Amino acid sequence: LAKTTQPISMDSYEGQEVNITCSHNNIATNDYITWYQQFPSQGPRFIIQGYKTKVTNEVASLFIPADRKSSTLSLPRVSLSDTAVYYCLVGRVGGSTLGRLYFGRGTQLTVWP
Amino acid sequence: KAGVTQTPRYLIKTRGQQVTLSCSPISGHRSVSWYQQTPGQGLQFLFEYFSETQRNKGNFPGRFSGRQFSNSRSEMNVSTLELGDSALYLCASMETSGIDTQYFGPGTRLTVL
Numbered sequence: 001l002a003k004t005t006q007p008i009s010m011d012s013y014e015g016q017e018v019n020i021t022c023s024h025n026n027i028a029t030n031d032y033i034t035w036y037q038q039f040p041s042q043g044p045r046f047i048i049q050g051y052k053t054k055v056t057n058e059v060a061s062l063f064i065p066a067d068r069k070s071s072t073l074s075l076p077r078v079s080l081s082d083t084a085v086y087y088c089l090v091g092r093v094g095g096s097t098l099g100r101l102y103f104g105r106g107t108q109l110t111v112w113p
Numbered sequence: 114k115a116g117v118t119q120t121p122r123y124l125i126k127t128r129g130q131q132v133t134l135s136c137s138p139i140s141g142h143r144s145v146s147w148y149q150q151t152p153g154q155g156l157q158f159l160f161e162y163f164s165e166t167q168r169n170k171g172n173f174p175g176r177f178s179g180r181q182f183s184n185s186r187s188e189m190n191v192s193t194l195e196l197g198d199s200a201l202y203l204c205a206s207m208e209t210s211g212i213d214t215q216y217f218g219p220g221t222r223l224t225v226l
Contacts, residue, residue, distance in 0.1 A: 034214065043219050043220050098169035099161025099205075100169050101158070
């Protein structure tokens with residue numbers, strides 16, 4: 001399984017764009033990249049998922065370079081409510097994870113007024 | 114579709130007791146995974162059930178057990194509770210075709226006194 005590395009913490013101010021980069025040097029051909037957001041005492045919430053290039057939804061964008069050894073979660077114009085832990089995970093397609101996801105320590109994002 | 118639900122949301126038990134937690138997956142999802150989250154260890158995989166069978170298991174003692182019913186609802190049981198079992202217990206459900214995206218419930222906060 002590809003190990004992921006992401007910053008332990010980041011700080012930002014309201015209204016700024018935040019980019020959180022995740023390194024996954026050993027990503028395999030059939031691995032995809034998923035990001036979750038977690039607030040204290042709540043379950044992780046699925047944010048975005050991608051395999052290559054760029055994926056955008058109503059919440060965030062995910063940028064994946066051609067070599068796929070890293071990925072960047074971009075949160076546009078953050079607000080105080082975006083203060084949370086963000087997890088980057090890599091996983092296989094086609095049911096091969098057998099329900100097991102590996103969560104690292106994640107990135108604690110703190111947004112200041 | 115309704116999301117993953119977990120009951121109860123909060124539970125207080127004493128050492129030596131046992132506890133049963135319940136999880137209802139998203140409609141149509143046949144895979145249910147359980148995780149334990151503590152400040153010291155982060156999110157750790159307990160086990161996964163698919164079509165009423167345990168398909169994958171993490172590294173937890175036999176005091177932790179689970180089951181899945183024909184409607185995909187799942188229960189997790191912890192016997193002979195220890196203080197260290199105090200944690201947020203999370204359940205996640207997953208479709209079993211295509212990408213393994215797990216969707217988490219709100220969790221059950223278990224406190225062992």
